[in-house]
Each structure stands twice: as C-alpha cells, then as structure tokens.
Amino acid sequence: MEVNLKKDIFKVAGKSLKSRLIVGTGKYKSLLETAKAVKASGASMITVAVRRVNILDKKKPLLSDYIDPKKTIFLPNTAGCFTSEEALRTLRLAREMGGWKLVKLEVLGDKKTLYPNMLETIKSTKILVKEGFKVMVYCTDDPLLAKKLEDNGASAIMPLASPIGSGLGLQNKVNISLIIKQSRVPVIVDAGIGTASDATIAMELGCDGVLINSAIAQANKPILMAKAFRDAVISGRNSYLAGRMEKNYFATASSPSEGLI
Amino acid sequence: MAKIQLNGKKVVINSKYSILDLLKKYNLANKKIAVEHNGVIVPKVMFKKRYLKNNDRLEIVQFIGGG
Numbered sequence: 001m002e003v004n005l006k007k008d009i010f011k012v013a014g015k016s017l018k019s020r021l022i023v024g025t026g027k028y029k030s031l032l033e034t035a036k037a038v039k040a041s042g043a044s045m046i047t048v049a050v051r052r053v054n055i056l057d058k059k060k061p062l063l064s065d066y067i068d069p070k071k072t073i074f075l076p077n078t079a080g081c082f083t084s085e086e087a088l089r090t091l092r093l094a095r096e097m098g099g100w101k102l103v104k105l106e107v108l109g110d111k112k113t114l115y116p117n118m119l120e121t122i123k124s125t126k127i128l129v130k131e132g133f134k135v136m137v138y139c140t141d142d143p144l145l146a147k148k149l150e151d152n153g154a155s156a157i158m159p160l161a162s163p164i165g166s167g168l169g170l171q172n173k174v175n176i177s178l179i180i181k182q183s184r185v186p187v188i189v190d191a192g193i194g195t196a197s198d199a200t201i202a203m204e205l206g207c208d209g210v211l212i213n214s215a216i217a218q219a220n221k222p223i224l225m226a227k228a229f230r231d232a233v234i235s236g237r238n239s240y241l242a243g244r245m246e247k248n249y250f251a252t253a254s255s256p257s258e259g260l261i
Numbered sequence: 262m263a264k265i266q267l268n269g270k271k272v273v274i275n276s277k278y279s280i281l282d283l284l285k286k287y288n289l290a291n292k293k294i295a296v297e298h299n300g301v302i303v304p305k306v307m308f309k310k311r312y313l314k315n316n317d318r319l320e321i322v323q324f325i326g327g328g
Contacts, residue, residue, distance in 0.1 A: 024328030034326055049327025052268040052320065053294060055287055063324050064293045079327050089297075093322050096295040096302050164328070191328075213328030 013134035013155035024213025040226035045073040106138035129153035141175040162192030169198040196232035203236025281308040
C-alpha cells in the first residue's frame with residue numbers, strides 16, 4: 001500500500017502536490033483558525049482571493065503573515081468576478097504580487113447561484129494561456145465544455161459538485177465521471193461539497209483532487225473537519241486505486257460452503 | 262499637496278511623493294502587494310521612480326482568504 005501511494009503522485013501544471021485536497025481560505029473566524037485548519041487538512045495548496053488593502057487600518061495582519069507562501073502554494077482565484085475583464089485584471093495583479101502563474105479562474109454568471117458563465121470563462125482561459133498563465137478552471141459539469149477548456153489549454157478542469165457554498169454534495173456523478181474519463185488534465189471537483197463523505201465519493205469516481213472551503217470553514221469544529229477531509233480524500237483515492245467489487249442483485253455467501261456441518 | 266484616489270478613497274499626499282513613499286506610509290513597503298496606477302499595473306522595480314500627481318488613481322491589492 002505504502003509503495004503504491006508513493007507512486008501515486010498528484011501533479012498539476014508540472015507541480016507535484018503532497019495532498020489531493022486543496023482548501024479554500026475564506027469564511028474562517030480568524031486568520032489563526034484559517035492557518036490551523038490548513039495545517040490539519042494536510043493541503044499543500046490553498047486558494048486565495050485578491051482584494052484591496054484596508055488603508056484605514058495600517059496594522060491589520062495579512063494572510064501571508066499566517067500562512068507562508070514559500071511552504072504552501074497560493075492559488076489566486078477570481079472569486080467575485082462576473083466578466084472576463086475583471087478576472088483578467090485580478091489575475092494579472094496576482095501575478096505581479098509574487099510571480100504567480102498558476103491561477104484559478106472563475107467567471108460567475110449569476111449572483112444567486114454563482115453558476116459559472118462558461119462563455120466568459122472560455123474566452124478568459126484562451127487569453128490567460130496566451131499570456132503564459134497556467135489556468136485551473138472552475139466550470140459547469142458539462143463534458144463538452146470541459147473538453148473545450150482542455151482544448152484551449154486549461155491546466156486543470158474544476159467542475160462544480162453543486163452550487164458554491166451550498167453543501168449539497170455531488171449532484172451529477174454521471175457527468176463528473178464522463179469528464180474524468182475524457183480528460184487528460186487533472187479533474188478537481190470544486191464547490192458544493194458538504195461533508196467528508198462527499199469528498200470520498202468524488203475521489204472514488206476517479207477525480208484527481210477536490211477543493212473544499214465552506215464545508216470546513218462552516219463546520220462547528222473547522223479544524224476537526226479539516227482532518228476528516230484529509231482522511232476522506234486519502235480513503236477515496238485508495239478505494240479508487242483498489243478498484244471496487246462488482247455489484248450483484250443477489251447475495252453471495254462470504255463463508256465457504258465446503259465442509260459445512 | 263496632491264489629491265489622489267487610493268483604493269477608492271480620497272487621500273491627500275505631499276507633492277513629489279513616489280509610490281514607494283506612499284507604501285512606506287501605510288506600512289506596506291515589504292508586504293506581498295501589487296499596485297495599479299491609473300489602471301496600469303506597476304512593476305515593483307518602478308515603485309521608487311513613479312511619482313504621484315493630482316487626480317491619480319491608485320489601487321493596492323493583497324491576498325486575503327477566499328475559496
């Protein structure tokens with residue numbers, strides 16, 4: 001098992017990650033809690049947002065004061081962007097901040113569902129790839145559009161399990177499976193995961209990774225939930241690699257019938 | 262004196278103030294930030310030489326928690 005695990009490396013855009021769990025850093029009570037949860041999750045990559053510095057409070061600590069970008073990979077996102085222009089501006093600023101070329105693109109289309117606007121997303125992906133970015137792309141679970149993203153140079157396909165922050169879990173296993181089967185770049189389920197078992201299900205389907213934020217940050221005990229997700233992702237991956245037994249409609253006895261008294 | 266828009270707020274600064282001077286004033290000189298000057302990203306090496314003038318728009322951004 002150990003040997004197997006060592007060979008099973010998760011690579012995104014040429015970077016090897018120790019964990020298949022990527023965590024978001026929003027919605028925590030404090031930066032200290034964020035840092036503790038990230039540590040407990042075992043994640044080596046975290047998503048971060050780009051926002052204005054609060055100029056009225058000079059002493060306000062920064063996220064990078066609590067989580068060292070040299071030890072944990074920061075994946076800048078474009079959360080809150082509703083047009084290609086906004087997303088591009090955000091990621092160009094993120095790149096300037098510290099040379100980040102590996103980014104997470106999300107262009108939203110609707111305030112109520114935060115559903116991705118795929119037309120703007122594809123447009124932005126093309127431009128970013130041309131500018132030398134490595135783009136992990138948040139998207140719908142439509143296999144055709146996922147393929148289109150891959151054809152346009154996306155470094156990872158990140159279909160939603162269900163709406164962002166909804167906690168509804170994996171709603172369309174069939175589509176996610178189709179995307180996994182056809183993709184040559186990593187498939188990472190992003191958004192909507194509610195609890196640890198949802199992550200296991202995604203990993204058992206054969207996803208390369210999962211991205212979790214709200215399910216950890218909004219748990220009663222976020223740090224304990226971060227640990228639960230760490231183990232859930234490992235279990236799901238092992239289960240996928242092990243290959244599950246076949247399903248049967250009738251029983252098959254586990255004990256041999258030979259020598260029955 | 263010069264009036265500029267800093268992160269959407271009106272701020273009065275000394276004339277002959279560079280971006281670096283402004284960053285120092287807000288304790289941001291050595292932080293992980295990026296600067297946009299009148300809609301154009303300013304490379305870090307230019308902070309010292311780029312002076313601010315009346316009606317300039319400046320955006321200073323950082324990484325915060327996000328999903």
